Every structure is written in structure tokens, then in C-alpha cells.
Amino acid sequence: MRDRKKSSTASSSLSIKSVEEKGTSSIETYRQPSEGDLSCAQQHTTTPLPPPSFAESEFHQIQKTQNTRQQNLLKWSSVPSRYPNLSNAWEFAGWGSTYYLEIEQSDLDLYQQEVAKKPTIGQWRATSIAGNDLIASVLYSVGPCVVQSGRYAPISMLLVAALMYPMKRIITEVATAMPLNGGTYNAMLNSTTKTTAAVAACFSILDYLATCVVSASTASAYLAAEVALPGTLTPFIVTIIILIGFSMICLLGLRESSTLTLAIFTLHAVTMSVVMVASIVMWGKQGSQTLVDNWTRVAPDPPAAELNPVLMIFKGLCIGLLGVTGFESAENYIEDLKPGTFPKVMNNMFGFLLAINAPMTLLVTVLVPVPVIQANAANAVSVLGEYAAGGGRWLRLWIMVDAVIVLCAGVLTGLIGATGLVQRMASDGILPKFFLIRNRFTGSYQYIVLVFLVLSITLYAITGGDTSSLSGVFAVAFLGSLSTFAVANIMIKYKRGRLPRLSRVSLLTAVCTLLVLLASLIGNIVIDPMIAEYFVIYFAVVLVVVLAMLKRCWLWELSYWLFDQMGLLHRYPRFSEKVEDFIVGQIKRIRKSPVVFFTKTDEPHVMNKAIQYIKKNEDAGQIKFIHLYQNASSIPENLEAHHRMLDEIYPKIQIDLMFIQSDFNPATVDAISRQLNISKAQMFMACPGKDFNYSLGDFGGLRIIMF
Structure with a gap:
């Protein structure tokens, strides 16, 4: 007793x-x-x-x-x-x-008093942070889309925009029901188990990591293609310089970073407007003969896939979805927004997507022959600028400068998204608490930024500057992240239906959107099967690290049991007692x-x-x-x-x-x-x-x- x-x-x-x-x-x-x-x-x-x-x-x-x-x-x-x-x-x-x-x-x-002192950002600064990645994506998505769907590329891009309308409403419902930093991780955490939320977070972590590295390396490639760099300043070195420079900007704090992103966002919007106006003027001068040729030209002995318009449009849709990166990023800093701002941010981003991606793709097929676009897929917009300027290079060089700047801003978008996610995971005890330490001068989460910088440089160095593997990871991680938003929306309807939110979508809309995203994910893997191999490798590494931190108490308890089974070691009482005290101390520290x-x-x-x-x-x-x-x-x-x-x-x-x-x-x-x-x-x-x-x-x- x-x-x-x-x-x-x-x-x-x-x-x-x-x-x-x-x-x-x-x-x-x-x-x-x-x-x-x-x-x-x-x-x-x-x-x-x-x-x-x-x-x-x-x-x-x-x-x-x-x-x-x-x-x-x-x-x-x-x-x-x-x-x-x-x-x-x-x-x-x-x-x-x-x-x-x-x-x-x-x-x-x-x-x-704390609420009154907290700095917040308005809708246009907030739009620019995620929007830079969104509107910059047209620079590297138009060409690959034309490669896959040919003359049907404008239709594919229009379908992408149509899909993003319900996706906008899905993300808005999830974010306004649970307005906390962390994106899909936060939504899954409050509607499923912590382990499920951690798995969803791995998609986002890879998404932001790949966004940083791919954006920096693409910017350096644009620069190297148009400008003769000094012998020692290779694209590899330029990429690392970009990663370091924009990480230092991120350390200045979110509000200061948003000032820079707003300036870059404005520059890129002006540049795209000039390109589109110049293209429309040139279209009016030379007529629609190029467009007609693109639609009527038939390649000799075309593959069977090119004879199936539905298949070509679907393949263009799969690739075109990579042109909406950034659409999923705004929720990761929703706590820093002024009240009622998030729906406006999503509306702004959808508006820019609708106004730029599909029209720009149409103008490319109006002025540039499809074979020329397919041969220059990496810089299709630059080629469009040269055609729109009547063969002059001034607009092409302008586009190059704009591309380098806005793609660099994509690094900042990835860093800010990752900061919000890691900060949330550290608050929940999944990642170490030292990530929550703020810089006393700027208020930024300095250790999150620095660790993410080290990871970005390390992964870029491991690939030797070849970002093809990270691009594959980026494709699957981004589409996986979008898919988890649809899953989260379904889960909060089922388990959190009473939560107040600013908008609602029907269950049928959420399910149909999820199915389309999953089909696009599978389509990207079918187009390039190596994507699956690269993704599994990177995802497995991230998942093991995250789950090891999440289950660290269970791992110590397992170690205690395994040590208990080693009867031979217990013949030495002093050694056994020290090991026992150490393991018990670790368990109590975690559980305290x-x-x-x-x-x-x-x-x-x-x-x-x-x-x-x-x-x-x-x-x-x-x-x-x-x-x-x-x-x-x-x-x-x-x-x-x-x-x-x-x-x-x-x-x-x-x-x-x-x-x-x-x-x-x-x-x-x-x-x-x-x-x-x-x-x-x-x-x-x-x-x-x-x-x-x-x-x-x-x-x-x-x-x-x-x-």
C-alpha cells in the first residue's frame, strides 16, 4: 500500500x-x-x-x-x-x-502592449514576397511548356490559371481557418497527427531548399549567357555569392526584406508589361502569319504523342504548373500580415498569374516559330524580347537584367518561407529550440537563416553546380506541397468544420483539385522518370532527420531497453549505473x-x-x-x-x-x-x-x- x-x-x-x-x-x-x-x-x-x-x-x-x-x-x-x-x-x-x-x-x-509593438506588413509588400517567385516563374516555365505541348502551350497555361482559381480559394480557407505560420504543416498539425504534419513539412522544406538553389543557379546562368564573366567568377561562384548575399538581406528582418522584394516585384511587373506591349505592337505590324504557321506546320514523321492534342495539352499542364511556384508560400508568414490581408494577397497573386503566364505564352507562339522556342527553351522570354524589338537586342538585355534580379528575389522567397516553417516546427518541439533565438537588433531568426544557407550551399556543392537533380526534387516537392493543401482542406472540413473562416469551398471542388494535382505530379514523373529517383533520395534524408527529432524520446527509451538486454555489461555495476543515469537523464530532460x-x-x-x-x-x-x-x-x-x-x-x-x-x-x-x-x-x-x-x-x- x-x-x-x-x-x-x-x-x-x-x-x-x-x-x-x-x-x-x-x-x-x-x-x-x-x-x-x-x-x-x-x-x-x-x-x-x-x-x-x-x-x-x-x-x-x-x-x-x-x-x-x-x-x-x-x-x-x-x-x-x-x-x-x-x-x-x-x-x-x-x-x-x-x-x-x-x-x-x-x-x-x-x-x-506586445500586439501594439509587433511590426506587420500590408498586402503589396506581402504580395511581393511570394509574388516575386510566382511572376518570375514565367521566365523558366514558358519554354519547357512549349517543348511539351507545342502550339497548344497557351491552352495548357490557361488551364493552369483555371486550376489555380479553386486552389486560391482552398489555400485561403485553410489559412484563414488556422492563420499561423507553417503552411501545410500547421494545417495538418491541427487536423491530423504530429507525425503526419512532420511528413507534410518535409515537402515544404525541400520545396524551399530547391527554390533557393534553383533560383540562384538559374540567375547566374542567365547572367553568364549574356555577359562575359571574368575567368575566376564562374557561374558556380556567382550562385554561392547570390545565396550568401540574399541570406544576409533576410537577416535584416521581414519588413526590411519586404521593402526590397516590393521594389524587385515592381521592376519585374514593369518589364513584363513592356515585353507584352512591344509584342502586341509587333503582332499588329507583321500580322498573324507566324501564329498560323505554328498551328499548321506538321513535322515530318511526328511521334505518336504529337498527334494526340489532349495528351500534349496535359503534358503542357504538368510542366506549366511549375510556373505557379510561390503560390503556396504566403501562408508561411501569415502571422506577420495585417488583419484581413491574406485574402487580398491571394487575389493579387492570382490576378498577376492570369495576366502574365497564359498571355505571355500566347505572344511567344504569335511571334516566334515553335522550333526556335523549343531550341531556346531555357530563355524563351528573352528570345521573345528580341523578336518583339524587331531584331534589336535592347529588350533582350533588359529582360536578362530583370531575370537575374527577380530570380535572386526567389532566393529571398524561399528563405522567408523556410523561416516561418522552421520557426513553427521548433515551437512545437520537433526541431531544436535554438532556432527560436531572434537577433536582438533586427528580430530575425538568425540561426534558421544561417543553417538554411549552409544546407543550400552544401547541396549545391554536392551536385557540382548541376541543378538538374534539384530541379526534379523541386517539381515533386512543389506539387506535393500544393496537394497537401488540398488534403488539409478536406481534413479541416471533416474534423474542424466549426472553425470560423473567411471563405469556404465545396468538398467536391477540393477533391477534384487534389486529383488534378496528383495527376500532374504523376505526369511530371512520367515525362522525366529520373525525377522520382532524385526526389526519393533527398526526401528520405530530410524525413529521417525530422522523424528522428520528433521521436527522440522513443529512441532514448528504445536505447534504455536495448542496454537492459545486454546482460554482460551489467556485471560492471559502476559502468551500468553511469549509462543508466545518462539515458534516464536524457528522457527526463525531454519530458520535463x-x-x-x-x-x-x-x-x-x-x-x-x-x-x-x-x-x-x-x-x-x-x-x-x-x-x-x-x-x-x-x-x-x-x-x-x-x-x-x-x-x-x-x-x-x-x-x-x-x-x-x-x-x-x-x-x-x-x-x-x-x-x-x-x-x-x-x-x-x-x-x-x-x-x-x-x-x-x-x-x-x-x-x-x-x-
């Missing part, structure tokens, strides 16, 4: 009333709990209490209404340990306690961070489901159930009794119950997070209803538990 004693764990800055039931007597203790006190308390310090406040007196009344059990003696478990040679005492986390926490108004006011679940009900199946979700998705040895109330009569009468029952059911988890007299709002959650020193990413709540007055993004990372 074992006497149950309750332990208290909270921030040392809190004054907490803990009520202990022992037999039929009630002993009030007033203490400053020490951090990491997860074992059974061996003694209590009793000190005189000051006169109770009104709220504290009400809390005593709450305690009287709870159906607490009088029996506190627990039996030892008869289940044998799985470790015959080592101790399993460390698995017991300690008994939970019941607390009352009083929040001061000054704690609530800090939230408003508590998590919070805001409960409004005393239903045991709801509370138990929350515990089950946390056990499956988090490495936590302590759970704090927090109940916010306005008056004593609103407290569920069986909450304390069910809390104690669950605390006994899960001896490996210390389960505390905390009462706070306050409203459930972002300021309260922020105050609790600061005072308990628990990240908001480690706080959970049930899915709110349609009448909820706040957006999920207002809570700064608070997660919805899977109900």
Missing part, C-alpha cells in the same frame, strides 16, 4: 493555493513551487496564510462542491517491469495537484516540459481523449488541465473527482488541475503562458464553435486537440 502525496509544479513567480486531501482533514499549503518537481513530494511546508481575497474565498467554496474521494491509499501495481536488469522507477512522474491561480490586470495588459489543456467540461471521456492525444503526439511527463470560470456555480461538479481518477490511471504522467477566474481570450492565454513559462505551442484546446469571437491566430500558436 502506498500513501498518496501531491506535488506542485509551476513557475516560481506564482503564488498558488494548493489544497490537499488526506483522510478527512484538509490542510492548506502556501508555497513557491520549484521547477521540475515531478516526483512524489516527501514533505509539505506550512506557513501562516494572509487573509484570503474574495476570489480565494470563492475558490474554497468551489472545493466544497467537488465530489472528492476520501481514500488516498493506492496499491502497488502487480504488473512486472519490462526491465529485468534496470530500474523503472523513473517512469513514475508523480502525483498531480489542484491549484488556484489569480491573474492580475497588469498581466493581461502586457498582451495588448509540461503541456496545458483548457477544459470546460468534467466529462471523463473528453479529458481522457485529451490525454491520449498528448501521449501519442507529445513527449510530456506533465499535463495541466486548466478550467477558466466566472463564478462558482459554473464549475462542473465532478471536475476534481475525474481529475484525480485520471491522475491515478496514468502514473507516467503527472496530471494537475488549475482553476483560474477569467475569460478565455488571447490575453488570458498569453498571461498563463508567461507565468507558467509554457510555450503557447504546448497549449491545447477543443475545437471552438462558429460563435467563437477570436481567430485561432490571435492565440499565437495555441493548438486544437484532435476531437
Whole structure:
């Protein structure tokens, strides 16, 4: 038989009333709990209490209404340990306690002060960050599209734009329902399991990595094709210089980076406008003979594929989808946008896509013979500029300069997208916490940028400057990332249908869009089977690293079990003890961070489901159930009794119950997070209803538990 004693764990800055039931007597203790006190308390310090406040007196009344059990003696478990040679005492986390926490108004006011100081960006700066990658994609997508679909390329590009309209609405629904940095990772995290979300994040990580490297190397190739570089300044060196330079710009902070991206965005929009106007003028001068020739010319002995217009249009669609890169990036910095800006950003991006990609492809086929385009697929827009200028090179050189600049901005887009994603994953405990350290001068996540820079240069060096493999990875990762948005949209309809959002698409639209994206993904692999091989290699490396970080506690527990099985080593007690202490220390270090679940009900199946979700998705040895109330009569009468029952059911988890007299709002959650020193990413709540007055993004990372 074992006497149950309750332990208290909270921030040392809190004054907490803990009520202990022992037999039929009630002993009030007033203490400053020490951090990491997860074992059974061996003694209590009793000190005189000051006169109770009104709220504290009400809390005593709450305690009287709870159906607490009088029996506190627990039996030892008869289940044998799985470790015959080592101790399993460390698995017991300690008994939970019941607390009352009083929040001061000054704690609530800090939230408003922080919100007021947070810098935000408007719709055009936000559009330019992701939009640079989007509108630059026409420079390298028009040529390959014409190669695959020939004279049908404008139709393929128009179908791409048509597909992006429902995709725009799908992304907007997902982002406004869950307006947090992290893209599809965040959406999957709040609608599926953490492991599924981590797999989705791997697509995005590869997407951003390939975007940086391919954009930098393509920019250096454009430059080398038109300008004679010094012998020592090879395209390889230029690419590395571009990667380093734009990483340093990213370190200046998002707002400063957006100023540069807006300038580049404006330059590129002006350049594309000049090219299109010049092309239309030349079309009016020379007529449509080239267009007619392109449509009527038949190559001698054409392959069977060229005789099937539907197949050619589909292949052009598959390649043309790579011309919308950047469309998926805006959600990764949605927390930095002004309220209500995100839908405007998506509308702007779709408008530029509709106005540039398909019309530019049409103008290419109007002025340039298809064989010439196919022979110069890498710089088809530059060739168009020369034809539009009547053979002069001034417009072609202008396009070259613009291409180098805007493709460099694509590096910045990849870095900013990766920063938002990695910051979110580090907040959730998947990646190391040092990624959350900000530069004290600019506020940028300096270590994320620097590590991503090292990875980009390393991968570029490994390929020897040949980005064909990364281009294949880029194709699959981008289309995979778009597909996970459609999957996330379907999941939030099924599991998070009550969440408020600014727009909704039908389930049929989401499913049909997903099928088209998957067909395009498969089509790209069929066109170039080597894509699958390259992608599997890179994806496997990223996935292993991410899953190893996610499952590191389980890996240490597996190591502990394997060491226990090595009977020969246990003949040396001192060595065995040191190894045991080391592994146990690593496990406790990972499990020491508590998590919070805001409960409004005393239903045991709801509370138990929350515990089950946390056990499956988090490495936590302590759970704090927090109940916010306005008056004593609103407290569920069986909450304390069910809390104690669950605390006994899960001896490996210390389960505390905390009462706070306050409203459930972002300021309260922020105050609790600061005072308990628990990240908001480690706080959970049930899915709110349609009448909820706040957006999920207002809570700064608070997660919805899977109900």
C-alpha cells in the first residue's frame, strides 16, 4: 500500500493555493513551487496564510462542491517491469495537484502592449514576397511548356490559371481557418497527427531548399549567357555569392526584406508589361502569319504523342504548373500580415498569374516559330524580347537584367518561407529550440537563416553546380506541397468544420483539385522518370532527420531497453549505473516540459481523449488541465473527482488541475503562458464553435486537440 502525496509544479513567480486531501482533514499549503518537481513530494511546508481575497474565498467554496474521494491509499501495481536488469522507477512522474491561480490586470495588459509593438506588413509588400517567385516563374516555365505541348502551350497555361482559381480559394480557407505560420504543416498539425504534419513539412522544406538553389543557379546562368564573366567568377561562384548575399538581406528582418522584394516585384511587373506591349505592337505590324504557321506546320514523321492534342495539352499542364511556384508560400508568414490581408494577397497573386503566364505564352507562339522556342527553351522570354524589338537586342538585355534580379528575389522567397516553417516546427518541439533565438537588433531568426544557407550551399556543392537533380526534387516537392493543401482542406472540413473562416469551398471542388494535382505530379514523373529517383533520395534524408527529432524520446527509451538486454555489461555495476543515469537523464530532460489543456467540461471521456492525444503526439511527463470560470456555480461538479481518477490511471504522467477566474481570450492565454513559462505551442484546446469571437491566430500558436 502506498500513501498518496501531491506535488506542485509551476513557475516560481506564482503564488498558488494548493489544497490537499488526506483522510478527512484538509490542510492548506502556501508555497513557491520549484521547477521540475515531478516526483512524489516527501514533505509539505506550512506557513501562516494572509487573509484570503474574495476570489480565494470563492475558490474554497468551489472545493466544497467537488465530489472528492476520501481514500488516498493506492496499491502497488502487480504488473512486472519490462526491465529485468534496470530500474523503472523513473517512469513514475508523480502525483498531480489542484491549484488556484489569480491573474492580475497588469498581466493581461502586457498582451495588448506586445500586439501594439509587433511590426506587420500590408498586402503589396506581402504580395511581393511570394509574388516575386510566382511572376518570375514565367521566365523558366514558358519554354519547357512549349517543348511539351507545342502550339497548344497557351491552352495548357490557361488551364493552369483555371486550376489555380479553386486552389486560391482552398489555400485561403485553410489559412484563414488556422492563420499561423507553417503552411501545410500547421494545417495538418491541427487536423491530423504530429507525425503526419512532420511528413507534410518535409515537402515544404525541400520545396524551399530547391527554390533557393534553383533560383540562384538559374540567375547566374542567365547572367553568364549574356555577359562575359571574368575567368575566376564562374557561374558556380556567382550562385554561392547570390545565396550568401540574399541570406544576409533576410537577416535584416521581414519588413526590411519586404521593402526590397516590393521594389524587385515592381521592376519585374514593369518589364513584363513592356515585353507584352512591344509584342502586341509587333503582332499588329507583321500580322498573324507566324501564329498560323505554328498551328499548321506538321513535322515530318511526328511521334505518336504529337498527334494526340489532349495528351500534349496535359503534358503542357504538368510542366506549366511549375510556373505557379510561390503560390503556396504566403501562408508561411501569415502571422506577420495585417488583419484581413491574406485574402487580398491571394487575389493579387492570382490576378498577376492570369495576366502574365497564359498571355505571355500566347505572344511567344504569335511571334516566334515553335522550333526556335523549343531550341531556346531555357530563355524563351528573352528570345521573345528580341523578336518583339524587331531584331534589336535592347529588350533582350533588359529582360536578362530583370531575370537575374527577380530570380535572386526567389532566393529571398524561399528563405522567408523556410523561416516561418522552421520557426513553427521548433515551437512545437520537433526541431531544436535554438532556432527560436531572434537577433536582438533586427528580430530575425538568425540561426534558421544561417543553417538554411549552409544546407543550400552544401547541396549545391554536392551536385557540382548541376541543378538538374534539384530541379526534379523541386517539381515533386512543389506539387506535393500544393496537394497537401488540398488534403488539409478536406481534413479541416471533416474534423474542424466549426472553425470560423473567411471563405469556404465545396468538398467536391477540393477533391477534384487534389486529383488534378496528383495527376500532374504523376505526369511530371512520367515525362522525366529520373525525377522520382532524385526526389526519393533527398526526401528520405530530410524525413529521417525530422522523424528522428520528433521521436527522440522513443529512441532514448528504445536505447534504455536495448542496454537492459545486454546482460554482460551489467556485471560492471559502476559502468551500468553511469549509462543508466545518462539515458534516464536524457528522457527526463525531454519530458520535463509540461503541456496545458483548457477544459470546460468534467466529462471523463473528453479529458481522457485529451490525454491520449498528448501521449501519442507529445513527449510530456506533465499535463495541466486548466478550467477558466466566472463564478462558482459554473464549475462542473465532478471536475476534481475525474481529475484525480485520471491522475491515478496514468502514473507516467503527472496530471494537475488549475482553476483560474477569467475569460478565455488571447490575453488570458498569453498571461498563463508567461507565468507558467509554457510555450503557447504546448497549449491545447477543443475545437471552438462558429460563435467563437477570436481567430485561432490571435492565440499565437495555441493548438486544437484532435476531437
